[in-house]
Amino acid sequence: MSAIESVLQERRVFPPPAAMTASASVPGMDAYLALVAEAERDYEGFWARLARETLTWKTPFTKVLDESNAPFYTWFEDGELNASYNSLDRHVEAGNGERVAVIFEADDGAVTPVTYSDLLGRVCRFANALKKRGIKKGDRVVIYMPMSIEGIVAMQACARIGATHSVVFGGFSSKSLNERLVDVGATALVTSDEQMRGGKALPLKSIADEALAMGGCEAVKSVIVYRRTGGKVAWDEGRDLWMHEVVANEPDTCVPEWVGAEHPLFILYTSGSTGKPKGVQHSTGGFLLWAAQTMKWTFDWKPTDIFWCTADIGWITGHSYITYGPLAMGGTQVVFEGVPTYPNAGRFWDMIARHKVNVFYTAPTAIRSLIKAAEADAKVHPKSYDLSSLRILGTVGEPINPEAWVWYHENVGGARCPIVDTWWQTETGGHMITPLPGATPLVPGSCTLPLPGITAAIVDETGQDVPNGQGGILVVKRPWPSMIRTIWGDPERFKKSYYPEELGGKLYLAGDGSVRDKETGYFTIMGRIDDVLNVSGHRLGTMEIESALVANPLVAEAAVVGRPDDTTGEAVVAFVVLKRARPQGDEAVKLANELRAWVGKEIGPIAKPKDIRFGENLPKTRSGKIMRRLLRSLAKGEAITQDVSTLENPAILEQLGESA
Ligand code: WT7
Numbered sequence: 001m002s003a004i005e006s007v008l009q010e011r012r013v014f015p016p017p018a019a020m021t022a023s024a025s026v027p028g029m030d031a032y033l034a035l036v037a038e039a040e041r042d043y044e045g046f047w048a049r050l051a052r053e054t055l056t057w058k059t060p061f062t063k064v065l066d067e068s069n070a071p072f073y074t075w076f077e078d079g080e081l082n083a084s085y086n087s088l089d090r091h092v093e094a095g096n097g098e099r100v101a102v103i104f105e106a107d108d109g110a111v112t113p114v115t116y117s118d119l120l121g122r123v124c125r126f127a128n129a130l131k132k133r134g135i136k137k138g139d140r141v142v143i144y145m146p147m148s149i150e151g152i153v154a155m156q157a158c159a160r161i162g163a164t165h166s167v168v169f170g171g172f173s174s175k176s177l178n179e180r181l182v183d184v185g186a187t188a189l190v191t192s193d194e195q196m197r198g199g200k201a202l203p204l205k206s207i208a209d210e211a212l213a214m215g216g217c218e219a220v221k222s223v224i225v226y227r228r229t230g231g232k233v234a235w236d237e238g239r240d241l242w243m244h245e246v247v248a249n250e251p252d253t254c255v256p257e258w259v260g261a262e263h264p265l266f267i268l269y270t271s272g273s274t275g276k277p278k279g280v281q282h283s284t285g286g287f288l289l290w291a292a293q294t295m296k297w298t299f300d301w302k303p304t305d306i307f308w309c310t311a312d313i314g315w316i317t318g319h320s321y322i323t324y325g326p327l328a329m330g331g332t333q334v335v336f337e338g339v340p341t342y343p344n345a346g347r348f349w350d351m352i353a354r355h356k357v358n359v360f361y362t363a364p365t366a367i368r369s370l371i372k373a374a375e376a377d378a379k380v381h382p383k384s385y386d387l388s389s390l391r392i393l394g395t396v397g398e399p400i401n402p403e404a405w406v407w408y409h410e411n412v413g414g415a416r417c418p419i420v421d422t423w424w425q426t427e428t429g430g431h432m433i434t435p436l437p438g439a440t441p442l443v444p445g446s447c448t449l450p451l452p453g454i455t456a457a458i459v460d461e462t463g464q465d466v467p468n469g470q471g472g473i474l475v476v477k478r479p480w481p482s483m484i485r486t487i488w489g490d491p492e493r494f495k496k497s498y499y500p501e502e503l504g505g506k507l508y509l510a511g512d513g514s515v516r517d518k519e520t521g522y523f524t525i526m527g528r529i530d531d532v533l534n535v536s537g538h539r540l541g542t543m544e545i546e547s548a549l550v551a552n553p554l555v556a557e558a559a560v561v562g563r564p565d566d567t568t569g570e571a572v573v574a575f576v577v578l579k580r581a582r583p584q585g586d587e588a589v590k591l592a593n594e595l596r597a598w599v600g601k602e603i604g605p606i607a608k609p610k611d612i613r614f615g616e617n618l619p620k621t622r623s624g625k626i627m628r629r630l631l632r633s634l635a636k637g638e639a640i641t642q643d644v645s646t647l648e649n650p651a652i653l654e655q656l657g658e659s660a
Contacts, residue, residue, distance in 0.1 A: 014409070014442040016418055020391070024438020025296045032439045035452035046453055047075070047481055051285065054292045055328075056090050057081050058258040061285075065479065070506070071499040072486060073479035074262050075286040082256035083265055083288050084127075084160035087327035088120040089256070100332045103306070103355055104149050107196040107338035114149055116330070119156075121252035122149070126157040128254050129246040133222045135188050137162030137257050140267065142186040142220075143313075144168045144177055144208055146195030147337045150226040150243060151313050154190045155323045159265060159284075162257035166267045166279070169314025170195050170202075172604040174210035176277075180269050181217040183279055184488060190243070192226040193233045198342035205233040261285025267488045268316055270426040271541035272497060273511075273530040279488030280316075280426050286481030290430035291325035297451060298420050299359050299392060300437050301329050306389070308334040309361040310348070315538075316426040317396055321361060325430070340366050345373030346380035349412070353385045360412070361394035365536040367404050367412075368567050374411070382411045392437045394420040397537025398569045399525050405444035423447040423525055425510060426539070427498065429482030432456060433523050446522045454480055456523065458514050463503035469518040471526060475507040483508065533562040533570050538606050545572060545609070548602035552595060554578050559618055559626050560609070563635040573635035574609035575618055575656055582616050582655065592660035611635070615655040622646050631656070 021028050026035065039046040044064035051061070061079025091099065097117035104112045114122075135141060141163050145151035151167075158165040166184045168177050181189065191208045194201040205225055212220060225233070226243040265284040269277040295301040307326050311317035326333040334355050340348050348370065352360060374381040393413050400408075400421055409419055418437040424430060433456055435448040442448070450456040455477035458466050466472040476483075487494040499505050513526040528534065531542040542560040549558035557577040565571035576595065583591050592612040600608050613634070619627045630642050634656050644650055 012444070014418070014444075016438050016440065016442075017416060020300070020418065021438040024300050024436070026300075026436045026439050029439050032436055032449075032452065039453040043453070043478065047289075050293055050453075051076055051079075051289050051481070054296070055081060055285070055289055056086055058085075061261060067479070071479075071495060071508075072491070073483070075283065075479075075481040076261035079261045079285055080258045081261065081285055081288075082160065082162075082258055083284050083324065083328075084123060084156045085256040086288060086292075087156060087159075087324060088116060088123060091116045091330040092120055094330075096330055099330065101327060102149060102152065103332065103334045105334060105336050105338075105351060105355075107199065107342065112149065119149075119153070119327075122153050122247075123156040123160055124252050124254035125247040125250040126153050126243070127160040128250040129224070130157055130163065130188070131161055131254075132246070132250075133188060133224075133241075135161065135163050135222070137259065137263075139163045139188070140166055140184045140186045141188045141190060142166050142168060142177075142181050142184065144170060144172075144189065144191045144204060145226065145313070146170055146192050146197075146204065146228060147312055147335060148192070148226065148228065149335070150192070152323050152335070155266075155313065155319075156327075160254060160256050162259045162263060164264045164266055166269070167314050167319070168269070169312060169604070170204060171314070171606055173601055174207045174214065175602050176604055177208065177211035178214040178217065179277070180279075181211060181220060183269075184267055185219060186217060187219050188222045188224065189220050190224045190226070192228045194229040194231045196229060196337060198339045201229050201231055203231070209234055209236075259284055262485070264485070266319065268319065268426055270316075271532055271539045271544055273532055273541060273543065275541065275543045275547045277541075277544070278490075278493065278497070281485045281488050282429055282482070283485055286483070287320075287429045288324055288328055290480070290482030291320040292328035294431040294451070295321070295325040295329045295331065297436055298422060298431050298434050299361070299394065301326075301331055301359075303330070305331060305358045305391075306334065306356055307331050307359045307361075308336070308352070308355070308357045310336060310340070310363070310366065311361075311396070316429070317361075320430050340370060341373070344380050345370055345377070346385065349380070349382045349385040349387060352387055352390060356389040358389055358391045359394070360390060360392075361396060363397045363537040364395050364400040364404055365398065365568055367395070367400070367408050371404060371407050372567070387412060387414060390414070390417050392420065393417045394422055396422050396424075398534050399527065400445065402444035409444075418442060421445075421447045423512075423523070427484040428476075428480075428510075429484070432476070443517075443520070443522055446517070446524045448522045450523075458516055458523075459503065459507065461502065463507055468516040468521055471513060471515040473503075473529060474510045474512045474514040474523075474525070475503065476510065477507060479508070533560075533572060535562075535565075535570050535572060535606065536568045540572065540607050544603060545574065545599060545607050548599050548607070549574060549576060549595060551602060552598050554580065554591070555595070557618055559628065559631055561628060561631045561635050563611070563632070565610070571610040572607065573611040573613070573631075575613050575615060575631055575634075577615055577617055582614050583660070588614055588660035612660045613656045613658060614660055615652045617649055617652050619644070619647055619652060619656070
């Protein structure tokens, strides 16, 4: 296919399949537009209707949106509910206790189904155990766990007793875990002896021990350990407890703690443009409403569906579309412990075929790496598997390039499954801009249109709307129920980051650049406009990586930028000045590897720079500001077009053009 033909192909429009429209929760564009109009006509009435229909309330709310303390908006504030009751009890009470909630597949392929009744019993036992350790409503519990039933149980048990959980992804380092334990003021930590990924056992408990020993988190009185592998662990008698032992004699019932809708369900850390990660605080009512509602709309959830979201519970996608959304709907989902390439790169396709998955939700990075593997080996090509159960495909976390979209559509979806390219963020709690499978005509590479009630728009630097076809800053004009409530412990930073004065103080700033199509109004996301990178769908702050690098005793100065990457979307490139002479040849390679390992230890393996460049200096303006645009060009290997006349030592450009 010629380049021109491939561009033409990418401009194809894919209408929803007629059969899907006929049975969809939003059956066609007219139905979508009617919902949009309903929200426009009576914004609060629209959200109140959804909140009454989708959730079960202990005490009905009488207030909907309160804007009196903007931008600290509240929703359904005088209503009371419990997220765990909504996820479990109500389905058991409705007679669906024997329905499978989770089909857990371990790294080694062992499959364990868990019914709603089972899961409720396990959550209650663990909730009782937490209470026995003195953990109560409002306390913060950090969860540092592998993908497991026990991880979901821990989160749901916190929700049941009104404790606020903060899950830390199992790939984060002891230092990152320590920072989060300290910032959130945790009183308990739930972890695991080890985690299994791709046939390898990786330590968690020993990293947790290191994190606790770093200090500042003396409030952590209990460390509860799930025994996954039986690997050797150090033990602190007064503090450490085995999960299976603490639940052994607990009853399998536990009255849920009814909480106000604004009660913080969880705090999840994410990277921002400054060094310190932000603790994004979410509510109980608004968050849960949107996690469930978007299951209905975006994934057209049906009671008979087998749903599979491949994310980790350590990220927002795992919170909204594993722990809460699918369970709140009473759905059946696959939960996977392992990695897509073990025992081979056909693992996802094999699992879809064996579990007869209907709705499959994954990241573009995973798709891109599996395309490469499939092209190299027909055995792991999706066409070698029976994927006829699939109905809907989804992507999340980063832009999907049209080539990968078309491949996913044809080879995984058999050219019959709509792809929902869902744009959202840790802060938004759930999907914001996404196609609806029975309604929206799809254009590869576009996340299409905002969900009903979501007032996404594109503005210029002063907050004025820009016409379609003109790029700008992506904002959300009105508050919505599942939005971030504040940054834990730092309300000023919340205001500054998300409701900046420059835009008038009333628009939610997403941090992405975007453009709307002239004819269709469809949104395309152009990537972050701040110093945040997106590597394999993971958010990383450049300043976070820079701080990690300069913490190394060898490093005098460091600057980090992103560079487009075929597989991971973006790759981390670090420009480093050492306190000693600029290394060359083997010495440079050795030091670059040392620095990579260092960043892995400081933050986690996901933050390791792919490319490290050593220079005697960094390019700076006369006022001493690092010329980042220049560094971005150097990272891409582009010709330098910027004015470099102010550079004191232009020879460094040549040095910084060379990878170690
Ligand atoms: C950032 C949010 C969404 C949950 C997982 C990531 C980028 C997310 C898309 C998409 C293009 C996307 C944005 C956003 N992003 N989804 N469909 N198309 N870009 O959550 O770690 O909070 O990252 O991911 O840049 O701001 P997150």
